[in-house]
Amino acid sequence: MTIKKNKLALLVGLLCAGSATAQEVYTFDEVVVSATRTEQNINDVAVSVDVVDDKAMEENLAQDLSQAVAYEPGVSMPGTGRFGNSGFNIRGLSENYVKTVVDGVEQPSSYDPGADVMRKYNNTVETDTLHRVEINKGPSSSLYGSDALAGAVIIRTKNPEDLLEAEGDDTYAAVKTGYYSADESYKATATLANRTGDLETLLIFTHRDGHETATHGSGADIEGRDRGQADPFDINSDNLLAKAFYQINENHRIGVTGEIFNRDAEGQILSNEGYEMMPGFTYTRNSAQDEDSRKRISFEHSWQANNAAFDHLKWQLTALESETKHSTFDETPSNGYRNRARNGVDTSNQFDAQFDKAFELENSYHEISYGVNYITNEFELDYRDYYLEGSKAGTSVDKTGEVPNAESVKWGVYIQDQAFFMDEQLVVNAGLRYDNFEAKPKNSTEHKNSKSDAVTAKLGAVYHWTDSVSSYANVSQGFKSPTLQDLYYFYETDAAMGAVFEANPNLKPEESIGYETGMRFNYAFGRIDVSVFYNDYTNFIESRKTAEDNGEGKEVWTKENISDAEIYGAELKTQFALDVLVGAPKGMYTDMSLAYAKGEDKQNGEAIDSVAPLTAQFALGYAEPQGTYGGKVAVKAVAGKSDSDWSNANGVDNVKAPGYAVTDITAYYRPMSDLTVRAGLFNAFDKKYWEYSDLSGKEADDQGLDRRTQPGRNWGIEAEYVF
Template sequence: MTIKKNKLALLVGLLCAGSAAAQDVYTFDEVVVSATRSEQSISDVAVSVDVVDSKKIEENLAQDLEQAVANEPGVSMPGTGRFGNSGFNIRGLSENYVKTMVDGVEQPVSFDPGADVMRKYNNNVETDTLQRIEINKGPSSSLYGSDALAGAVIIRTKNPEDLLVPEGDDTYASVKTGYYSADESYKATATIANRTGDLDTLLIFTHRDGHETKTHSSGSDIEGRERGQADPFDINSDNLLLKAFYQINDDHRVGLTGEIFNREADGLISSNEGYEIMPGFVYTRNSANDEDKRRRVTFEHDWQANTTAFDRLKWQVTALESESLHNTFDETPEPPTSFGHGYRQRVRNGEDKSTQFDAQFDKAFDLATSYHEISYGVNYITNEFNLDYRDMYLEGSKAGTQADKAGDVPNAESVKWGIFVQDQAFLLEERLVLNAGLRYDSFSAEPKGTTEYANSESDAVTAKLGAVYHWTERLSSYANVSQGFKSPTLQDLYYFYETDAAYGAVYEANPDLKPEESVGYETGLRITQDFGRFDFAVYYNDYKNFIESTKLADNNGEGKELWSKQNISKAEIYGAEFKAQLALDVLLNAPTGMYSDFSVAYTKGKDKENGEALDTVSPLSAYFALGYANVEGTYGGKVAVKAVAGKSDSDWSNANIDTDNVSAPGYAVTDITAYYRPVSDLTVRAGLFNAFDKKYWEYTDLIGAESDTEGLDRRTQSGRNWGIEAEYVF
């Protein structure tokens, strides 16, 4: 017999799945792309995938990516303060161990040299532009290449068809505004989409104006290291997204996307005022001015070819630029009182310029007893990384002069390219689904303008094999084994540091580093009923060649310690996750429209060399939500509780500090959200967050904090806060 997987029938079936009485609160099944790079029912993929769609983002009043993923099991986004969120954490590994892509465009890796005057993070994505976030858990390099060591976050912004009727000419226009007390910010978003003939267009513009995100109100509002309140900053941002797609004929569609993002922050570093780093060397008049910019242009072509080699070809080329401009001002006493510099401006700028090409070919065909969906393709990325470091002396004996400073790493150009192939195969009358993938990647880095640093080259072959077995229409199980890798970053390869003093340490570059590697094993169970869906997964991830700072000698011949990055460490992370989505009207005969969410995530990890815990591994966490949406969809809301266990003692590593890390207390936080549609075109949303004013810390904000650390209150999360939004669709 032959097997035909009809995509249209699949999509219609998914939209109609679940409880009609639940008023489409859940479909209990959905289509995902990130697990296989093609549209598949989530029940047919052999990996854990969490989905955050635009509806969930709006209902939770999420204003950044951290808030958007906050309730997903095993997922978080560390970072706080002046430089914001650093990157995603998936099952215990964060930042550059997780691949992030927006509309198929790879985002530059984070740059964090450790100083308090320079960070370059790349996660300022405007949530009002987002249609969908898919979080692919576990090693994913066979699909997405380097940096997908722990997983991949695949983000898609809105397209015109997401807002317009399926066929015919149409126009969509809306305005949205909101206020949020946590940072005393307001936003305004305008959206316009249009289809005229074969041309689809979209414009989304968002302006935000606010301040620093508040810590808990119990912290002291003083100057100095004991400050308990966040440093005061004025922050505003603008984001413009433009898209145009033209259907040339039945087979060819082309598109052009442009996006401009700009964020400015200006404030006082009050927590550093009066800080005496050594006798007589005191910081005063501390302030900062920061600007983050991002620009991208993408051209894409979708060809429904139906040739022998491929049914569909989709390719795109992108130019992406991102900048982080940091200006830090301070005054330190000059000789003879101290060896300071007077009043100065420390300029620390970083820039990435990337050109990216990606092509994917898809082919579907029947064999005698099976059906196959083959995907294969290639991607090529060049990236130029540049640092501009200067100290400008504004007052004092050096006033009007400037000192050029060496960057933490040399300016460099890197090239990455990869080829991949995978097969999604349906056998045994589609009861058995097999997925196999193979990929080759190459990476090279070349420092510019210097002969002091050697070029670096590395490559990797990664594979995966997964299977789903549908025991019945409502019960399936899956298992997979997959590989991941991360090429050394420029910071890994070329970071160099040496003090001018006769004491201290020397940090040497190491261009011979090998890629970090992982192998992940996962198995799970999925149960779908009329009243809900249940997902259970257990996993084990094994890591090797971890890059760590290593002391090579106590004396480099000049009386200084010698350090460098080395591939020395091995680690393991394992855990379990459970998720449930329930239509309570069907399950318990509750009022029509009642529903609930529940999830729990357990993760443990350790360094296999010394047996110590991994600081980035999250403690036990759970989430429960009880919600209601009335039959007409005119009003609804939910109460959600997130509980996180504490992290203390042996939960922390002690390898690099002399005293124990401060304990991160456990906590439970309650959020209440609601919406109301007084007329069909107007929606009002409101939220009360941390409703019981709990004082708590995220464990990621306490990594490396010793028990006598000053200003711990400055690392707390916001106390009770609220937000309100109104959206009108014309």
């Protein structure tokens, strides 16, 4: 038996899928990369993958990654206030439990020491540069290594070929501008792409200028801890993305990518005015100046070799720097007016190489991928208090960062096989990976090196019962090497009574194993995906008290691998072309999703606070077949989270996060082929609501709960002209 697996035929088949009535408006099949690191029909992958493309982001007027994934089941991006979005949450675990990769470049770990003067998050991504976001749910370390404990988010920015004609010399130029009332911001984006002969280039520049994201209008506009409005900030950002690719010959292609992101924020922290932490520490004149930046440059080479060892090789070398500078100004009777400067920088060099080989056996077809990753990273903190007024004016004091400056090296090797049997009716995916990690504190004799490694594997299968119905199942492993914050975080309070937190460089990696099964139904009228999952986590790193008294009246704490947990749930996602299904006007469609998850700490039986409550989303839309106009009404409903849904950690009786339903309305119009106008009305009924993640750890009598609400009714408008 001869099995034919032609990529060109696959893509043509995808483009032609569905009835002639539906294909002009809808696409129910997709090609994904994140599930196997190679292009595959989504129906052939044994894992849940959500895809958000640039068209969806534009139609939803998504201005950041949180808004981009807002309609995806089981996925969110928590965060609010001065430091913004903290990181992706996939099925109940977030931040460093989810791997984030942009154009093949691993993003640095989030750093959150808990103080209100320092955060370092991976939110420096400009949505106007993005072509596609793929969300690979469940443990994914056999593909992506450490930090893919709960999943991986694979982001690709736009390439010249995404904007240019398929062949021949061509130029694309466009400008886009918009205004958004939630943060009173405007943006301007200019895009230029060109192909001349064998050279392709791309340049995208985006400028944003605005303010803080508003809370609901019912919050009190006062100073102090009861403040209900967001603290006022002026915020602006600039992002420049440049790419160039050269086709040396039919087998070799090289490329270079450079990107610079800068965000500046300056504002008043009115919510801290008059706050008395302890006698002598009443805070006034509170303000902040923040600078966040990210710089990267990559060189890549693709070689279509077609030799015995591999058909295709792509390797990439990248230098990445991510820097945060936070200055917090305040005045207290004991310190006078000061600037608490808290700076942090990540610098990494990354090498990635992937080899792909396809071959046929008598009864099967195989696509083998194998490769290597190597990353060096340096992390440095620079803390200093500058005294500007008062008895200490003109002096400064070096402050010790929560972790020592350190460098780390991690590398991994992997192999996987995407195998097709029984005339492609059965698809089996198997993968294996080894990772090694070492952290080395710099210029420190108090902290020793930390070493760890891990072997992870996965096995999944898809069975196509018919051309329209398939089922899948998989088991996969994940792990997370301890971060520098996990390994070396330390502090000791100055007060006679208090606590000591000791570093623990002997931590082991956190581990997970995930099980998932699901069904896919793909018809001319639409698509239905349903899945159930169970994820088991071991060696969770948590803070633990090791002594009541260190001899000086202080408690002693450290971090240890002490907790096991489980998260399980189910998800449903549908897309229907109503013209095909029920004879509605051509172009009408619905999207719907439902996500349920429950998590439990197996040591004490308590809930996991980062697990989202039951969430449902429904959208009814229309896209005029000629592309002239269209719109969508979307409703997101989230159940409440209260009582046993919270962990009651540290004796906190967590405030109830009330359920809510929010309606968004978006529309677009093309008065001419080159001009598109988009508009959106969000939270159309001015619902006052909170995201559950913003209430985690808060008690009912906590001050400033209104300051954690989401925006009330707001709107946005954009216009784009393509020359």
